[in-house]
Amino acid sequence: MTFKESNQDRSGKTLSAGYISFGHPSVMLKLDSGESVEIDKGVIDLIKLMNSIPGIETKGSCQGEDPNYGYVQFMPGDIEGKTHASIYFMYHILKNMHGAWVKHRYVMAEHEKSTGAEHPDAYKFKFTTELGNGYVLKWSPYTYPAVLAAAQMAAEETKRDT
Numbered sequence: 741m742t743f744k745e746s747n748q749d750r751s752g753k754t755l756s757a758g759y760i761s762f763g764h765p766s767v768m769l770k771l772d773s774g775e776s777v778e779i780d781k782g783v784i785d786l787i788k789l790m791n792s793i794p795g796i797e798t799k800g801s802c803q804g805e806d807p808n809y810g811y812v813q814f815m816p817g818d819i820e821g822k823t824h825a826s827i828y829f830m831y832h833i834l835k836n837m838h839g840a841w842v843k844h845r846y847v848m849a850e851h852e853k854s855t856g857a858e859h860p861d862a863y864k865f866k867f868t869t870e871l872g873n874g875y876v877l878k879w880s881p882y883t884y885p886a887v888l889a890a891a892q893m894a895a896e897e898t899k900r901d902t
Contacts, residue, residue, distance in 0.1 A: 764803050783810060786888055789895050790814060795825030795902060799874060804881045809866070815874035825902045829873055832897040836890035837867050840883070 764780040771777065771791060779787050782803030790798050790812065797817045804810025816823040844865045850860040866880040867887065879887045 749866030763870070764805070783812065784809075786812060786891055789888075789891055791828070793825055793895055793898055794828060796829060796898075797820050804879065806881055809868075809878040810881055810884060810887075811876055813874055813876045820880045822902055825898055826875060828901050829894050829899040830869065831882070832894035833877065833887075833890050834869070834894045837886065840886035840890060841865060841867070844883075844886075 760856040764782060766778045766780055766785055768776050768883075769779045769784065770786065779801060783801050787798050787801055790796055797815050799813045799815055801812040802808075802810055814826060814829075816826045818823075848859045848862045851857075852862075859883060864880055864882040865880070868878045869884055870876040870878070877887070881888045
């Protein structure tokens with residue numbers, strides 16, 4: 741895959757070819773299929789990672805910005821014998837995000853014990869999934885580093901298991 745910087749400056753919300761831009765800096769990403777798609781710069785690593793897994797195709801994404809969630813929508817790909825990869829990826833990312841959530845809760849509890857006050861980030865850790873038209877992962881911008889780390893582990897485990 742290759743990508744190049746988009747030199748188009750955006751401001752505000754725009755609608756183009758079914759995609760909504762919230763004015764985030766973006767890059768063009770060329771997929772293995774030959775299709776070029778515009779991706780928010782803040783999620784390019786996640787999108788490249790997910791599209792590197794045989795059997796997964798991302799369909800839409802946004803890096804998010806407080807208070808709006810970031811998200812990535814993905815579907816099973818058409819690769820024979822690999823269409824179940826999306827299920828394995830969901831399992832592995834949920835497992836890995838659970839570990840990140842436990843660590844977050846521990847850090848928040850330790851802060852409260854030591855200061856007697858709730859940490860300002862106590863309720864910022866958000867990660868959800870949706871089923872419907874494929875799968876959608878959503879996260880608060882605060883948790884994106886944990887999402888990316890969980891996705892990297894999930895990608896390795898998915899490639900191993902499929």
